[in-house]
Amino acid sequence: MSAAVLAGYWPVPFSVPSSVAKPTLSVDGQHIVAARREHPGAFEALVRTHERPLYNFCLRMLGQADDAADVTQETFVQLYSNLARLDEYEPLAPWLFRVARNRCIDVIRRRRTIPLEDDAEYEPLDDEPLPDVLVERADIQRVLGEAIASLPTQYAEIVALRYAAERSFAEIGAILDLEEGAARVRFHRAKALLRRRLRDTLPES
């Protein structure tokens, strides 16, 4: 029996054209939909998924645990207020980090009564490897934290996103509204600045 004859007997299976087929929901997307319906535990699942990387990002941006916790909490409160407006098919993490980043910048601005000049563009970069003695320092955590905090905001945020929140360059680009390549370039420059700041912490030999 030919295919043409078969087609006359068998019902044509219904298929959705790929252009209108909806993508499958991510786990976050499913939780957003459930949280809108006030499903118990759905919003808590969103908080538990994202709280640690968000908190670490804020902690490295702000340098103070209390401020970081406040900003992270405000970010989740904003998420809750915006549940109905969010697109559940879009990744949630970049949205959360964008909100947290803007709030961190607000806090930093409030702290600085006089706007600081961003002189990083004129700072000589450093590509020389760091000595091993730095890695062996007992106060390495303090040194690393202070090195990030000493960077201009645009570099501190990209370093915090990469090292503290462990985001990919694609995500960092989405958060900072940059192309992925531009995010890589900015990160490279941030690392050169970091290297210089870290070398400054070493005692003169």
Add this chain to the structure above:
Amino acid sequence: MHDNDDIDRLFARLDRANVPDAFTARVLAQTVGKTQARATLAWPWLVAGLGALTLLSMTGYMLGANLAASDGLDVLVALFGDLGLVATAPGEVVAALSDVIPWGLVALAGVSAAFLVWAVGNVVSRAPAPRRQAA
């Protein structure tokens, strides 16, 4: 641009801090908990409002029945038909009203109406905000 250089290796040692104790509970209290508390608190006010509405209906009915059974309606019709009486014989008007109007029922109706307004106001302000569905 080389990946995983000395800076990468150094910052791989950066501590990833845990969120503070009870952080999740604090966030939930500020979000889900608030909505639930507001919804829970709205129910007693809704019941109180319905009670006040029932009381207002009953006192209104009894007030009307009382006025119909007595001469009260005739007095009120005469008064509204000639409002000049209030100016010409105020004492007579007050005396007639105080005789025919069941002031206890009027007071009860007034109190239940005021309570109804109060309860409805609380139901509206405590009810959770309506959620819009995403487009």
